[in-house]
Amino acid sequence: MKKIIRNLCIGFFAVLIMANLGLACEKTPDPIIEPEDTISLVVDDTIRPLAAFSYIAKHLEVTFTNESQDARSYTWRFNDGTYQEVVEHPVHTFPRTGLFDVLLIARSVDKINDTIIQQVEVFREEKPVNPNFTLESPYKNLDNWYRGQMHVHSTDSIDGKLVGSPDAEDPPDVMMKTYRDKGYDFVALTDHWVYTVDPEVEGVLYISGEEVEADLDGKGVHANIYNIFDTIPNGTTTEDLIAMEGSFTQLNHPTRSSVMYHHIDNSGVGLWAIEVSNWYNKKPMDLLLWDNQITKGKRVWCNAGDDMHDAGGAGHNATMVNSQSNTLEDIMANLLAGNFYATEGGPDFVHMDITTSGKTITCTTNNGSRIKWYKEDMLLVKETSGGSDSYTPTGNEVFIRVEVQMEKDDDRDGIPNTAFSQAIFLVYP
Numbered sequence: 001m002k003k004i005i006r007n008l009c010i011g012f013f014a015v016l017i018m019a020n021l022g023l024a025c026e027k028t029p030d031p032i033i034e035p036e037d038t039i040s041l042v043v044d045d046t047i048r049p050l051a052a053f054s055y056i057a058k059h060l061e062v063t064f065t066n067e068s069q070d071a072r073s074y075t076w077r078f079n080d081g082t083y084q085e086v087v088e089h090p091v092h093t094f095p096r097t098g099l100f101d102v103l104l105i106a107r108s109v110d111k112i113n114d115t116i117i118q119q120v121e122v123f124r125e126e127k128p129v130n131p132n133f134t135l136e137s138p139y140k141n142l143d144n145w146y147r148g149q150m151h152v153h154s155t156d157s158i159d160g161k162l163v164g165s166p167d168a169e170d171p172p173d174v175m176m177k178t179y180r181d182k183g184y185d186f187v188a189l190t191d192h193w194v195y196t197v198d199p200e201v202e203g204v205l206y207i208s209g210e211e212v213e214a215d216l217d218g219k220g221v222h223a224n225i226y227n228i229f230d231t232i233p234n235g236t237t238t239e240d241l242i243a244m245e246g247s248f249t250q251l252n253h254p255t256r257s258s259v260m261y262h263h264i265d266n267s268g269v270g271l272w273a274i275e276v277s278n279w280y281n282k283k284p285m286d287l288l289l290w291d292n293q294i295t296k297g298k299r300v301w302c303n304a305g306d307d308m309h310d311a312g313g314a315g316h317n318a319t320m321v322n323s324q325s326n327t328l329e330d331i332m333a334n335l336l337a338g339n340f341y342a343t344e345g346g347p348d349f350v351h352m353d354i355t356t357s358g359k360t361i362t363c364t365t366n367n368g369s370r371i372k373w374y375k376e377d378m379l380l381v382k383e384t385s386g387g388s389d390s391y392t393p394t395g396n397e398v399f400i401r402v403e404v405q406m407e408k409d410d411d412r413d414g415i416p417n418t419a420f421s422q423a424i425f426l427v428y429p
Contacts, residue, residue, distance in 0.1 A: 051106035051116040059124050060094045060295075060377060064102075068114075071106035078102055081285045082260060093261045094122045095288040096378045124377055127396040135393075136425040137356045138301075138338030139322065146185040146326050147349070148319040151224060151252065151275070151305025153211075157191035167192060169310040173199035178311040180204035182347065184318070185326050190224045195231040205326055211252065214238050217267035219259055222252040226272075227332065238267050248272035248336060250303060253281040254289050261292050268293075272336065273301040276420060277344055279316040280307035287420075288378060294399055294423040295376040302420050304342035315346040320419075338422045345406055345417030352404045352419045361400055361424055362390040368404035368419065375400055399423040 049071035055064045066074060066088050076085045079101045080094050094100060102120045107113050153168040154175045170178070172189055176199055179187045186205035189196040193213070198206040207226060213234040214223040225232055227247045241249045250273040251264070264271070274290040290302050304317035321340040323330045334340060343349045353364045363371050364387060371389045373382040376398040382391055393400055401423045405416040 046110045046112060047108040048110075048112050049106040049108040049114045051104050051114040053102075053104050053116070053118065055102075055120055057120070057122055060097070060122055060292075061091060062094065062120060062122060063089075063091050065089055066104070066106075068104070068106035070108055071114075072109050073107045075105040075107075076102065081288060082255075085260075091262075093292060095292055097122050097124050129395040130428050131395040133359070133393070133395055133426040133428050135356050135359060135361065136427050137354070137361075138422050138424075139354045139356070140334070140337075140339050141355055142322050142324050142334075142339070144323060144325070146321045146323055146331065147183060148186040148188070148207075148321055148331070149179050149184050149306055149314075149317075150188045150207075150209075150226070150250065150303060150319050151190055151211075151278070151307045152179070152187055152314075153191055153307070153309045154189060154196060156189075156194055156196040157211075157309070158193040167309060171199075172196050173201055174311050175308075175314070176201035176204050176206065178314045182315040184315075186321075186331055188224070188226055190226075193231070193234055195228055205328060205331065207328070207331070212236060212241065214241055215267075216251070216257075216259065217263040219257060219263050221254065221257040221259060221263075224250040224252055226250070238271070239269075242270040250275060252305070253278040253283055253286060253307070255283040255285040256281045259289065261289065264289065264293060265296075268300075269298075271300050273303040275305055276302040277304035277317055277342060277418070278307050279305070279313075279344075280309070291374075291376075291378050294401070294425075297398060297425070299338075299425075301338045301340070301422050302342050304344055304420070316344065318343050318346060318349050320349070341419055341421050343417075343419040348406075350404050350406050350417050350419035352402065352421060354402060354421050354424075356424065360390050360392045361402070362388065363402045363404065363421070364388045365404045365419070367406065369407055370405045370416075372403045372405065373400060374403065393426055395426070397426050399425045 047070050050069040052067040053064050055062050076090055100120050101117050103117045105113055105115050152175050154172040155166040155168050157168045176187050180203050188207035188209040190209040190211045192211050195210050208228050209224055209226045210232050211224050212232050214221055215237045225241050225247050252275045276287040276290050293300050306317050308314050319340055321334050323334045350368055351366045355362045371384050373391045375381050402421040404419040
């Protein structure tokens with residue numbers, strides 16, 4: 001609302017209003033005022049907010065108390081690679097320790113903004129060392145390794161914007177043949193909104209699947225569901241997908257769908273895997289989301305997919321499964337057990353092999369240049385060059401996982417191609 005004040009200090013002068021200084025215009029003789037001489041001085045009493053907040057940090061979880069005044073809506077940005085939030089008092093889980101410049105924008109009913117940036121310290125309390133642990137490794141060290149692709153689209157795939165139109169360029173048999181010719185042993189056809197029948201291509205194992213637009217704690221997300229025998233309707237909740245007997249569910253490119261940690265916490269219990277590397281949608285935050293889940297002790301695996309919609313772009317990422325044979329029964333059993341690693345860099349995929357002996361984990365690679373060891377909260381505990389390295393946990397970790405990297409790839413803006421191991425959890429008495 002604006003007030004109109006009339007007939008004040010008419011003439012050639014300046015009005016200077018400064019808080020607490022008491023300055024005013026110099027009085028002049030009263031003139032004869034005609035209607036056309038009337039001047040209006042507009043005083044703006046628009047509501048202007050004042051942004052402010054405090055916080056309490058507990059481990060990586062920070063509870064924010066919004067102390068803004070005269071504000072109606074808010075935007076928070078946490079400067080940690082996650083998406084902004086618009087709630088009044090957020091509880092935010094940071095992906096790692098450190099200092100973060102948290103920004104709060106407070107908006108009034110008149111759509112006036114005030115912004116504050118405050119540095120927030122996120123820390124973790126070190127657990128006491130307990131040497132009486134055992135390693136829980138998914139790796140069985142079986143005789144053979146098989147290369148697979150778990151995220152592929154064909155002309156059966158339905159375009160979400162043009163219902164009834166395909167959103168891929170090549171039919172199912174061409175996609176299967178292409179991956180076979182690139183050295184893949186099995187392929188999951190995961191067309192949008194539809195179950196694609198086995199095209200029966202010789203020399204490559206078919207795994208049934210579908211990419212569903214699912215509901216994850218109120219978020220519309222893309223999820224692959226595998227080992228199905230009919231089309232799963234869109235809008236199915238992730239809880240219902242996970243509960244389907246004999247099937248298993250992967251959360252695809254989660255940060256593309258603005259997924260936050262609490263969405264997975266609330267509705268993602270029982271997920272088989274999280275796609276940490278998607279060639280079609282490169283989002284580094286996906287790795288942090290997975291790391292956050294395993295930091296909480298959840299047995300969820302990581303995977304890497306092409307998400308390819310044409311045969312010409314096939315062959316960037318892969319799922320490397322350790323299995324006795326390339327039969328559906330063996331491949332499925334080892335996928336479910338986590339006896340695989342996710343890798344990038346095709347056709348020269350980054351290689352790794354993980355073994356355990358007692359309390360020691362060993363990683364070997366035949367083409368990687370760096371071996372990096374991580375524990376919870378994305379904390380790097382060791383990094384070496386060369387083809388082999390071992391690590392013995394101290395006894396206060398939740399898990400240990402390994403990344404093997406090649407030299408930086410110019411085709412990926414200098415990002416090194418990487419192989420990702422599953423988490424090897426420490427089990428305490």
